[in-house]
Amino acid sequence: MRLTGIRSAEAFTSLRNSLTGYIREQVMNLTPQDRMNLERARKVGEQLGLVLNPDLERALKVANGLAHNFAEYGKYYCPCKQSHPLNPEKDVVCPCPTLMEEIARDGHCHCRLYFHPANVQADPGQKLQRNET
Numbered sequence: 050m051r052l053t054g055i056r057s058a059e060a061f062t063s064l065r066n067s068l069t070g071y072i073r074e075q076v077m078n079l080t081p082q083d084r085m086n087l088e089r090a091r092k093v094g095e096q097l098g099l100v101l102n103p104d105l106e107r108a109l110k111v112a113n114g115l116a117h118n119f120a121e122y123g124k125y126y127c128p129c130k131q132s133h134p135l136n137p138e139k140d141v142v143c144p145c146p147t148l149m150e151e152i153a154r155d156g157h158c159h160c161r162l163y164f165h166p167a168n169v170q171a172d173p174g175q176k177l178q179r180n181e182t
C-alpha cells in the first residue's frame with residue numbers, strides 16, 4: 050500500500066520518525082560496521098528530509114557500497130552510478146546532484162537508498178520480516 054494524500058509537514062515528520070525508529074530496531078542484529086554505515090546514510094538522509102529504504106537489505110547494500118568507495122577512494126562515490134573502474138573526475142559523490150530530481154520524479158533516488166517519506170510502504174515491517182527469513 051502506498052501512502053498518498055498526506056499533505057501536512059507534521060504527518061511527514063511523524064511517519065519519517067517512526068520509520069527511522071523501526072529501522073534502528075532492526076539494525077541491532079547487524080555487524081557494527083553495517084550499523085555504522087547505515088547510521089551514517091540515515092543521518093545524511095535525515096538532513097535532506099528523506100528516509101532510508103525500508104527494504105533493509107537494499108539500503109545496507111548501497112550504504113556498504115558507499116563505505117567501500119570511501120575506504121578505497123576517499124569519497125562516498127555512488128556505487129550505482131560509478132564507472133568501472135571508478136573515474137574520480139566524472140563519477141558523482143553521494144548525495145548526488147540529481148538526488149532531489151529523482152525523488153520528485155520517482156519518490157526515491159536512483160540507488161533506492163533514499164525515499165521520500167510519502168513513498169515508502171505503510172508497513173515496512175512486512176518487507177523487513179521477509180528479508181530476515
Ligand code: SF4
Binds near residue numbers: 142143148160
Ligand atoms: S543515487 Fe544519489 S543519493 Fe542515491 S545513493 Fe546514489 S549518490 Fe546517493
